[in-house]
Amino acid sequence: DSGVTQTPKHLITATGQRVTLRCSPRSGDLSVYWYQQSLDQGLQFLIQYYNGEERAKGNILERFSAQQFPDLHSELNLSSLELGDSALYFCASSVEVGASTDTQYFGPGTRLTVL
Amino acid sequence: AQKITQTQPGMFVQEKEAVTLDCTYDTSDPSYGLFWYKQPSSGEMIFLIYQGSYDQQNATEGRYSLNFQKARKSANLVISASQLGDSAMYFCAMREPGGYKLIFGSGTRLLVRP
Numbered sequence: 484d485s486g487v488t489q490t491p492k493h494l495i496t497a498t499g500q501r502v503t504l505r506c507s508p509r510s511g512d513l514s515v516y517w518y519q520q521s522l523d524q525g526l527q528f529l530i531q532y533y534n535g536e537e538r539a540k541g542n543i544l545e546r547f548s549a550q551q552f553p554d555l556h557s558e559l560n561l562s563s564l565e566l567g568d569s570a571l572y573f574c575a576s577s578v579e580v581g582a583s584t585d586t587q588y589f590g591p592g593t594r595l596t597v598l
Numbered sequence: 599a600q601k602i603t604q605t606q607p608g609m610f611v612q613e614k615e616a617v618t619l620d621c622t623y624d625t626s627d628p629s630y631g632l633f634w635y636k637q638p639s640s641g642e643m644i645f646l647i648y649q650g651s652y653d654q655q656n657a658t659e660g661r662y663s664l665n666f667q668k669a670r671k672s673a674n675l676v677i678s679a680s681q682l683g684d685s686a687m688y689f690c691a692m693r694e695p696g697g698y699k700l701i702f703g704s705g706t707r708l709l710v711r712p
């Protein structure tokens with residue numbers, strides 16, 4: 484158990500809908516990262532927050548947004564869902580930011596299926 | 599641009615034998631970190647081992663060791679005494695200082711035969 488929690492574990496929804504994925508980082512970790520894992524794109528970085536502030540954006544679509552709350556949990560919002568958004572979404576957390584030694588610990592993931 | 603390459607899409611190993619999973623990387627920065635993660639069929643990503651670019655010795659964590667050859671830009675994972683529970687996808691990843699994201703390779707699927 485990495486100490487990172489994600490809910491829900493599975494999510495099935497229809498095209499055009501909006502969903503929210505939730506992540507709680509490990510105790511003491513200030514950084515939260517979101518990744519998407521799909522069969523065709525592999526593991527892709529989406530966005531990172533540090534202590535409530537957005538720090539970096541990756542290949543995140545405009546239909547997607549995220550935030551980190553004062554209690555450090557984070558939510559990833561996916562809207563106007565398309566079939567291609569079906570993927571495994573991971574949240575990871577780490578203590579620091581910007582250090583090459585900083586290890587990211589991953590949550591169990593949320594498997595999103597868009598029908 | 600930084601890149602991680604894993605050239606073995608799938609591998610077999612006999613139980614109790616050692617296996618090496620290959621990883622090569624490309625970066626122009628002298629300071630970076632290399633990571634290996636395991637993803638079993640259940641889907642979670644499990645951190646296995648870390649190697650820093652300035653580390654003088656190869657990293658080891660239990661049955662996992664990292665064969666780090668800086669000049670060749672390779673960071674191969676060695677699993678000793680393979681167990682059936684080692685069957686999984688294995689991902690090599692890199693992070694540069696000041697960088698926020700991990701860059702992942704395409705992964706190697708390892709199957710341990712009894």
